Amino acid sequence: MGAVKNLLVLYTGGTIGMLQTPAGLAPAGGFDARMRDHLAQRNDAPTLQWTLRELNPLIDSANMQQANWLAMRDAIIEAVEHDGHDGVLVLHGTDTLAYSAATLSFLLLGLQVPVLLTGSMLPAGAPDSDxxxxxxxxxxxxxxxxxxxVQLYFHGRxxxxxxxxxxxSEAFDAFTVMERHREGERAAQIPASLDYRQVRQAVKLAVxxxxxxxxxxxxxxxxxxxxxxxxxxxYGSGTGPSDDQALLDALHGARQSGVMIVAISQCPEGAVVFDTYAAGSKLRDTGLVSGGGMTRxxxxGKMFALLGAxxxxxxxxxxxxxxxxGERA
Known part of the structure; x- marks a missing residue:
């Protein structure tokens, strides 16, 4: 928990660094100079040493793909293991900020530095920007x-x-942690196959x-x-159509052919407990894995990290x- 002495600021794009173009707001380079100019004008600016690196290409986070997650992972590992950084701040667009924070949590298992993601709802320099x-x-x-x-910082939280x-979608306090029931046994240790050094590959996933x-x-x-x-x-605690045998057979057949199928609750404050209803038990029996109270x-992100390994x-x-x-417990 010591203070970070040599921070990498990894700028990926997103609203925070966007500038106006004829087509609308778009990611723009040169954020290093803008950030230094702003901090130089503040009497309360943090004094830690930092270096900014821009990912290429910079993207609107609505265009986030698995390849971008892997590029972030690679840049973070290089910064820590080769450049001696002891902390990483990722500047990121808000549309997929929570997805990237979750995914990096699993892609960086075992990395012994803090990684923090942030962004903004309005661009730096815009009136009343956050x-x-x-x-x-x-x-x-x-x-x-x-x-x-890996943690996320936004609006003082x-x-x-x-x-x-x-x-x-518009308020400055855009992000929160929902009160979802969490219950799960903690892994005794992280295996080498899931360590941050493990190379990952793209995976075809669907929600x-x-x-x-x-x-x-x-x-x-x-x-x-x-x-x-x-x-x-x-639905709710993990229910779905239980009287549609063709649907149940499709799920079972896919699982038998090697497809991983995970169930979560679509309720903002919910968790999967298959045995509560018969409708949930029938889904479970097709081969579904419970995600408990995990978020989407x-x-x-966890499926990507596991199958991608x-x-x-x-x-x-x-x-x-x-x-x-900490995703389940």
């Missing part, structure tokens, strides 16, 4: 001392990296909410497209059921 408050507030967290692992969600009218044909379309992992957002962001579906399910970094 950008500099969020950025300076994040710097102060490093100055005061942060524990290792420090949030768990794989528990946060974006709740509001599908259960809704009235969901039928087997929709599921077969996903599975026929080569989906390796499906995150199924169920955490469940998707090359684990087969049985091994991935075993590790998914365990708490790796």
């Amino acid at each position: 950008a500099w408050d969020n950025l300076v507030g994040a710097l102060r967290q490093f100055e005061q001392g942060l524990g290792n692992g 420090l949030l768990h990296g794989c528990r946060a969600s974006k709740l509001r 599908l909410p259960v809704f009235p009218g969901l039928c087997a044909d929709y599921l077969r379309g996903l599975f026929d497209a080569g989906v390796q992992g499906l995150l199924l957002e169920c 962001e955490a469940a998707l 090359g684990l087969d579906v049985e091994a991935a399910e075993r590790w998914f059921a365990l708490d790796l970094c």
Whole structure:
């Protein structure tokens, strides 16, 4: 929990550094100079040493892809292991900020430095922007001392990296940690196969909410497209159509063919407890894995980290059921 002495600021794009273009706001380079100019004008600016690196290309976070997550992971590891940085601040757009925070939590398991993500709802320099408050507030967290692992800082709040969600599309307090029931056995240790040094590869994943009218044909379309992992957002405590045998058969057949299928609750404050209702038990019996009270962001990021490490579906399910970094417990 000591103060960070040599911080990397990893600028990925996003609203915080956007400038106006004829087509609208777009990510812009040169944020290093803008950040230094602003801090030089503040009497209360944090005094820690920092270096800014821009990822290429800079992106609007609405365009976030798995390749961008892997590029962030690689840049963070290089900064720590080769450049001697003892902390990393990631500047990121808000649309997928919670997804990236959760995913990096699993991609960086075992990395012994603090990683903090922040962004803003308005660009730096815009009237009444929250950008500099969020950025300076994040710097102060490093100055005061942060524990290792991935966290998110926004609007004066420090949030768990794989528990946060974006709740509001316009308000400055856009992010929160929902009160979801969490219960899970903590993994005794992180295996080498899931350590941050483990190379990852892209994975075909899909997220599908259960809704009235969901039928087997929709599921077969996903599975026929080569989906390796499906995150199924169920009703309430993990229920869904239990009287549609074709749908149940489609889920069971996909699991038998090696597709990982995870169930979470689509309720903002909910958790999967399959045995509460018969409708949940029937879904479980097709081969679904319970995500407990995990958020969509955490469940998707964890599936990517497990399957992307090359684990087969049985091994991935075993590790998914365990708490790796506070996502389930």
